Amino acid sequence: MKSYLVQPGSGIENMQLSETEKPTLQPGKILLKMLAWSLNYRDLLVAGGQYGLGLPSPLTPISDGVGEIIESNTELGGFKIGQRVALSFFPDWQDESITAQKTKKSLGGTSQGLLAEFITCLPSEIVSVPQFLSNEEAATLPCAALTAWNALFETTTNSPEKKVLTIGSGGVSIFALQFAKSAGYKTVAVSRSLQHLNQLKELGLDEGIESSSNPKWGDTIRKSSFGEVDHAIELGGANTLPQSIKATRVGGEISLIGVLAGNEAEFNPLPIIMKSIKLQGIFVGSIAMFNRMNSSIEQNKIKPVIDKVFKFENAHSAFAYMAKGNHFGKICISI
Ligand SMILES: NC(=O)c1ccc[n+]([C@@H]2O[C@H](COP(=O)([O-])OP(=O)(O)OC[C@H]3O[C@@H](n4cnc5c(N)ncnc54)[C@H](OP(=O)(O)O)[C@@H]3O)[C@@H](O)[C@H]2O)c1
Structure with missing residues (x-):
């Protein structure tokens, strides 16, 4: 064979x-x-x-x-x-x-x-x-699908209403968007591509943020009418985590899944403590x-x-x- x-x-x-x-x-x-x-x-x-x-x-x-x-x-x-x-x-x-x-x-x-x-x-x-x-x-x-499913519904605090953040438009993030929408959750995504954001909107995405020209997208989400999220599906890794922390509410959670933007960076853990954010690794x-x-x-x-x-x-x-x-x-x- x-x-x-x-x-x-x-x-x-x-x-x-x-x-x-x-x-x-x-x-x-x-x-x-x-x-x-x-x-x-x-x-x-x-x-x-x-x-x-x-x-x-x-x-x-x-x-x-x-x-x-x-x-x-x-x-x-x-x-x-x-x-x-x-x-x-x-x-x-x-x-x-x-x-x-x-x-x-x-x-x-x-x-x-x-x-x-x-x-x-x-x-x-x-x-x-x-x-x-x-x-x-x-x-x-x-x-990809099972990882998104696990983060959203299995290893998490289940809740009938949630605001969810996803990063990019690859396998895990699109499944996360589709599953979140099927549960009735509100969704915001960051992507380096405006075209991808439009495609995500066709799948039901509520808010899209273009990240290449807006490296401080965490603040943008926090200050927007969408507001801070309850649950961030973190796919970028060490370089996007500080922005995901900014976008997540006090008492919210972050599912650590990917390292698309690299797995090494200087990182200040203080905001996690002060916002009492639950950081959860997810492995398929x-x-x-x-x-x-x-x-x-x-x-x-x-x-x-x-x-x-x-x-x-x-x-x-x-x-x-x-x-x-x-x-x-x-x-x-x-x-
Ligand atoms: N923990 C687990 O169990 C588990 C399971 C599956 C995957 N993963 C990890 O999760 C991550 C995503 O996996 P995947 O299979 O969904 O990947 P993928 O399909 O290759 O996703 C790539 C997408 O991510 C975005 N992206 C690419 N490079 C980026 C960068 N430097 N910064 C920010 N965004 C970037 C792009 O979207 P835009 O062009 O729209 O920005 C791209 O379309 C990977 O790190 C993978 O290893 C972990």
Whole structure:
């Protein structure tokens, strides 16, 4: 079968499309024929050697994918042959709170990823995907969507009304906007692009702030009629956090998710203390959260936003397109 292999640290441009053995079906496992994949910023970090040390090498990249169950060497539980399923980013995090043990194994990171024609896994590592979604749409859910869902509804103070801040217009932020709107929350987004802000407004965004010409956007939000937010979905990292803190109300919360604008900066923690802000790291989510999110996607008929789909043979172009950072929504690969 064909599969992609990369040496973590060597960069995605050195990823190779290789002919490898089709996996044999061990007892207890199922065989999936992969149908579609989606990219995350993390896939670039892994290939670039910025995602921790000691990753398998060579590594099949990508955590997010959807496949069809074509063979089984075990009880299938609630699943059946021919069913379309997604794999969980953390195969061992079934339910309840995060622990080091549950998150030790992550697809396309500490263990082999999915960018191959066939994959074997345990039935406990998969979830069924909403039927109304295409293969590519369903492939966007495991990492970006689940992270946004976890931040907004699982590891948080749930409230019937909220004002939510998102940063940029990539995978996580667009899912966060769509989920927030489905819950009836008010939303404000900052983006470096006016065109992206207009596209976000078509998805229901209430307020948009252009950030390139307004680096102090946190103050702008605070002083605007929209006002301070209850919950900031922080995707920029160390360089945007001070602005997110300014935009967040006293007693509000910030979900720390991403490092798009860098992970090193001088940082004054005093405003967090004086505003009693709850800072919460978010790391994707569990399989139970994934199933709850899928029920909500089904119920609210939420369609993932896809920027562009590339063919399996052109996976390099998909990564190069992501590295440019001008996309709106998810970048997918299809068989
Ligand atoms: N903690 C977790 O579990 C978890 C899970 C998923 C992702 N993440 C992290 O969350 C972040 C977002 O991931 P993603 O997959 O949504 O990424 P993505 O799809 O690549 O998002 C990129 C978007 O972010 C904005 N952006 C890019 N560079 C920026 C910069 N220097 N400053 C401010 N905004 C910038 C751009 O929007 P505009 O052009 O509109 O500005 C761009 O479209 C990444 O750091 C990723 O590693 C973390």
